[in-house]
Amino acid sequence: MPAAVVGLFTGLALTLIAAVGGGGAFLLALVLGSVGLVVGLVIDGRIDLASILSGFRRG
Secondary structure, rough: OHHHHHHHHHHHHHHHHHHOOOOOHHHHHHHHHHHHHHHHHHHHHOOOOOOOOOOHOOO
């Protein structure tokens, strides 16, 4: 299974744990799922954070 999928499911699993308290669960699921997906894509090598961050440093 690709790391992006594992990252997505990890983010969603964390959301289930955090959402037990109630309100804003949909937004929380969206944010944590997206973070998990991005982390998985970085691990897979599909996103290169070095090139993205170097663009911010140049101004």
